[in-house]
Amino acid sequence: MSGRKETVLDLAKFVDKGVQVKLTGGRQVSGTLKGYDQLLNLVLDEAVEFLRDADDPLKTTDQTRRLGLIVCRGTAVMLVSPTDGTEEIANPFIQPDGA
Amino acid sequence: MLGGPGLESVVDQIISVITNDGRNIVGVLKGFDQATNIILDESHERVYSTKEGVQQLVLGLYIIRGDNISIIGELDEELDASLDLAEVRAHPLRPVIH
C-alpha cells in the first residue's frame, strides 16, 4: 500500500498552470504550480494568499497578499484545483432538496 | 447486542450515529472498515430543536468517515417506533472541540 503512488490526480498536467490550494487551518493560496512530489508538497510561484475575515477566519475575502515563491507542505494541503475555469457563481441549486 | 468489539454484529441493522459536528444520523449499517468508516443506507438525519419537534432529513446512501464519528449505537426499532418524534424537544448537540 505504501508503495502505491498518488494516482488519483496527476499533478503533471497542472505544472506551469495556475492552481488554487486550500490548506488545513483555513488558509487559501493560489499560484503557478512549479513542482510537486508524491507527498503533495507543492512549489507555487507568484503565490497569493486570500486574506480571511477577521471575525470568521473560515471565510476568505477578496483581499490578497503576495507571497512570491512558496512551498506548500503536503500534509497541510486539503484541496487542489485549477484556477482556470474556477469562478464564483450564483446559487445553482434552485431547490435544495431535503431543506 | 453489540457482540464483541467490532461492528460485524450490527451489519444490516439500523444504527444511530452521532458525528463530531453534533449530528444524529440513523440508517442501516451496510459496511465498515478498520478506520470505522461506515456505509449507511437509507439514512436520515434527526435534527433536534427546543422550539419544534424533531425534523427528519432524508440523506440516502452515505459514507461517513471514521474520524468524524463520535458514537455508534444500535437502534431499538420497537422503542423507536413508539416515540412520537414530532413531540420530542431537545437541544441540538454542540460539535466536538478538538
Place this chain on the structure above:
Amino acid sequence: MLPLSLLKTAQGHPMLVELKNGETYNGHLVNCDTWMNIHLREVICTSKDGDRFWRMPECYIRGNTIKYLRVPDEVIDKVQEDKNRSDRRPPGVGRGRGRGGGHGHGPDDASGRGGRGGRGGGRTGGPARGGGRGR
C-alpha cells in the same frame, strides 16, 4: 462491504462531499484511492454557510479532510454485483475467522433489494442541505 469499495464503485457518479471545515463539493467522482483522496470533475463548491458558490472544472480533495460522502442510492447495488463476481471461489476455503464476504449472504444476495428508487432524478442537483446549518 467496505466503504472504500463502495466509493470505488461510485466512480463516474455524482456525489456530495462535505469537508471537516463545512464546505461541500458536488461533482462527479473521477478517481479515489485507499486514503479516500478523491478527484472530482465538474464541481460546485458551497461555502460552510451555504451563501457562496464556486464552479470548478475539477478538484483534488485529501481524504482526511472529508467528513462524509453522499453517493447515489443505486451505487450500493452495483457493489454487490462486483462482489458476487469476486466471490465465486469455493466456499469455506481460506479466510481466517472474521469478516469479509461474511454474514451469510448467498451469492444471489443482490437480487434481494427491491423497493428502492423512490426519489429518482435530481441527485446531481443541490447539496443535501443548502450548505451548512451554521453550526
